[in-house]
Amino acid sequence: MLLTWKPPMEISVIWVVGFCVLMVAHGAQASSHESSRNLQETDQPYRTGYHFQPPKNWMNDPNGPMYYKGVYHLFYQYNPYGAVWGNIVWAHSVSYDLVNWVHIDHAIYPTQPSDINGCWSGSTTILPGEKPAILYTGIDTKNHQVQNLAVPKNLSDPLLREWIKSPYNPLMTPIDGIDPDLYRDPTTAWQGPDKIWRVIVGSQIDGHGRAILYRSKDFVNWTRIDSPLHSSGKTEMWECPDFFPVSTRSTNGVDTSSQDKYTKHVLKASFNHHDYYILGSYKPANDNFSVETNFMDSGMDLRYDYGKFYASKTFFDRAMNRRILWGWINESDSESDDIKKGWSGLQSIPRTILLSKTGKQLVQWPIKEIEKLRFKNLSFHDKKLKSGSVLEVPGITASQADVEVSFELPNLEDAEILDPSWTDPQLLCSQKKASVRGKLGPFGLLAFATKNLTEQTAIYFRIFRSNHNYIVLMCSDQSRSSVREELDKTTYGAFIDMDPRHENITLRSLIDHSIVESFGGEGRACITARVYPKLAIHEQAYLFAFNNGTSNVKISRLNAWSMKNAQIVSTKNRRKPQL
Numbered sequence: 001m002l003l004t005w006k007p008p009m010e011i012s013v014i015w016v017v018g019f020c021v022l023m024v025a026h027g028a029q030a031s032s033h034e035s036s037r038n039l040q041e042t043d044q045p046y047r048t049g050y051h052f053q054p055p056k057n058w059m060n061d062p063n064g065p066m067y068y069k070g071v072y073h074l075f076y077q078y079n080p081y082g083a084v085w086g087n088i089v090w091a092h093s094v095s096y097d098l099v100n101w102v103h104i105d106h107a108i109y110p111t112q113p114s115d116i117n118g119c120w121s122g123s124t125t126i127l128p129g130e131k132p133a134i135l136y137t138g139i140d141t142k143n144h145q146v147q148n149l150a151v152p153k154n155l156s157d158p159l160l161r162e163w164i165k166s167p168y169n170p171l172m173t174p175i176d177g178i179d180p181d182l183y184r185d186p187t188t189a190w191q192g193p194d195k196i197w198r199v200i201v202g203s204q205i206d207g208h209g210r211a212i213l214y215r216s217k218d219f220v221n222w223t224r225i226d227s228p229l230h231s232s233g234k235t236e237m238w239e240c241p242d243f244f245p246v247s248t249r250s251t252n253g254v255d256t257s258s259q260d261k262y263t264k265h266v267l268k269a270s271f272n273h274h275d276y277y278i279l280g281s282y283k284p285a286n287d288n289f290s291v292e293t294n295f296m297d298s299g300m301d302l303r304y305d306y307g308k309f310y311a312s313k314t315f316f317d318r319a320m321n322r323r324i325l326w327g328w329i330n331e332s333d334s335e336s337d338d339i340k341k342g343w344s345g346l347q348s349i350p351r352t353i354l355l356s357k358t359g360k361q362l363v364q365w366p367i368k369e370i371e372k373l374r375f376k377n378l379s380f381h382d383k384k385l386k387s388g389s390v391l392e393v394p395g396i397t398a399s400q401a402d403v404e405v406s407f408e409l410p411n412l413e414d415a416e417i418l419d420p421s422w423t424d425p426q427l428l429c430s431q432k433k434a435s436v437r438g439k440l441g442p443f444g445l446l447a448f449a450t451k452n453l454t455e456q457t458a459i460y461f462r463i464f465r466s467n468h469n470y471i472v473l474m475c476s477d478q479s480r481s482s483v484r485e486e487l488d489k490t491t492y493g494a495f496i497d498m499d500p501r502h503e504n505i506t507l508r509s510l511i512d513h514s515i516v517e518s519f520g521g522e523g524r525a526c527i528t529a530r531v532y533p534k535l536a537i538h539e540q541a542y543l544f545a546f547n548n549g550t551s552n553v554k555i556s557r558l559n560a561w562s563m564k565n566a567q568i569v570s571t572k573n574r575r576k577p578q579l
């Protein structure tokens with residue numbers, strides 16, 4: 001039973017002792033008193049077990065993730081005083097493995113005229129000689145957005161607990177036509193072969209989303225370049241841009257300053273509540289970014305996630321040669337629900353991100369470290385999922401689970417014809433919800449389901465035929481996720497770039513009390529949903545596979561695991577900045 005389940009003694013002890021040794025060695029004390037898990041009681045059915053959360057209060061964007069001297073760092077936008085947005089500081093947590101975390105003192109909080117009204121999003125850059133530097137947006141005395149620098153006080157502290165702000169702050173200001181309300185979120189900087197640093201800042205100028213480009217020789221004096229790195233007339237304010245290379249020939253990640261004939265560049269911008277990206281080729285000599293497609297310009301609407309996922313940020317993990325993506329997953333309940341819960345906001349499970357084999361899009365997959373939380377496996381293969389059937393996946397904690405399933409389609413010719421007007425996958429999913437019978441599909445998983453299916457969150461596929469091609473639609477239908485009425489239950493959808501004639505259709509779902517992160521087609525389409533079941537909580541939650549199409553499908557294999565709690569603890573007497 002999940003409520004009483006505790007991780008095996010040896011795992012908690014090894015991890016907490018390991019981290020305490022590190023913390024004590026560096027003059028800090030860990031305490032589980034403030035453990036976020038203490039809140040996971042019957043009145044807190046939506047608190048997660050293995051997603052990153054502070055013990056309480058509001059959290060939004062992930063900031064400045066990095067790896068330094070054997071320790072992963074995550075900073076995040078945080079309100080120390082409540083469960084709604086405001087009083088924003090950079091909270092700071094550290095980890096050995098990106099799964100188990102210790103919350104330590106806030107890294108950056110308002111102290112200077114250049115950030116006295118808030119320390120907003122930004123990024124870290126590792127400067128030569130292993131010296132991390134943070135560029136972040138400060139809200140100054142006039143409530144203008146400006147860009148500031150902070151560096152660690154003590155580089156020999158792997159926890160980097162104290163940060164000193166540059167006396168030269170602000171380093172970049174909203175002049176020459178920049179709107180001081182639309183100028184924020186500096187990226188990780190990158191160095192060209194000429195040793196000059198570049199950074200972009202998100203903005204909107206003349207109604208167009210824009211990445212303002214700056215250059216610097218010393219990371220302190222920054223010059224604005226007349227031409228932006230990129231801008232787009234079909235978008236408005238770009239929040240939290242990210243710009244990084246991906247390899248065209250390897251699954252390894254690439255350092256942000258690297259670039260050669262085997263790399264493409266990704267530009268991500270956050271707008272319209274989603275994280276969109278485009279691919280292109282970047283030449284540092286003239287800072288030219290020539291794009292393959294533009295934002296909102298073609299049928300190719302490339303997004304990191306087609307559900308809830310915003311203000312994301314990547315970093316290059318040198319230790320494991322991979323690029324990792326974090327994203328903020330906000331709530332779908334009301335502000336008054338958040339105040340009652342005492343918290344708001346999750347971070348996604350960190351995902352590795354790389355270019356797909358076709359080179360046309362990115363693919364994402366949960367970091368492999370998360371698999372160490374798996375226990376109690378249920379596995380079967382080659383099971384017919386008859387038309388109209390529902391099959392329980394028994395024996396696991398269905399409210400805190402990791403499921404991988406692969407579907408084989410013996411009767412592809414049964415696929416419905418795709419109407420050419422069906423170009424919007426989200427609209428199509430909301431018209432063809434899980435309860436709407438089709439031919440090949442809907443088939444997939446029912447998460448957070450009550451035994452009688454009154455409550456259910458359906459993650460499923462439908463297959464269509466268009467001329468001689470097959471189209472795979474992936475949906476996440478929250479319309480029956482809770483008998484509570486006052487929730488946002490939007491249905492999400494994405495097309496997956498795959499040919500079901502040549503490969504099975506796979507789905508992996510990470511289920512954690514109020515979140516389902518789903519990866520379709522080996523990570524080619526991701527959909528994250530927040531749900532708040534009233535009945536399907538803790539041991540009353542069940543997991544099913546289902547097929548509501550008229551054609552049979554086969555589960556070629558299914559693997560499901562219960563997931564242990566991650567150890568997420570706080571240091572004793574975490575300092576609360578005086579505002």
Ligand SMILES: OC[C@H]1O[C@@](CO)(OC[C@@]2(OC[C@@]3(O[C@H]4O[C@H](CO)[C@@H](O)[C@H](O)[C@H]4O)O[C@H](CO)[C@@H](O)[C@@H]3O)O[C@H](CO)[C@@H](O)[C@@H]2O)[C@@H](O)[C@@H]1O
Pocket residue numbers: 060061077085088120121122137184185239240273311
């Ligand atoms: O913390 C500041 C940093 O966060 C970013 C990106 O997330 O700016 C967020 C912003 O608004 C926060 C706010 O919500 C509004 O914006 C969200 C995301 O853009 C929307 O999803 C939401 O619907 C909007 O209401 O969050 C609170 C509750 O949702 C609400 O009170 C806030 O307005 O912060 C700015 C100040 O509010 C606003 O201009 C931004 O949109 C990043 O850009 C900042 O560095």
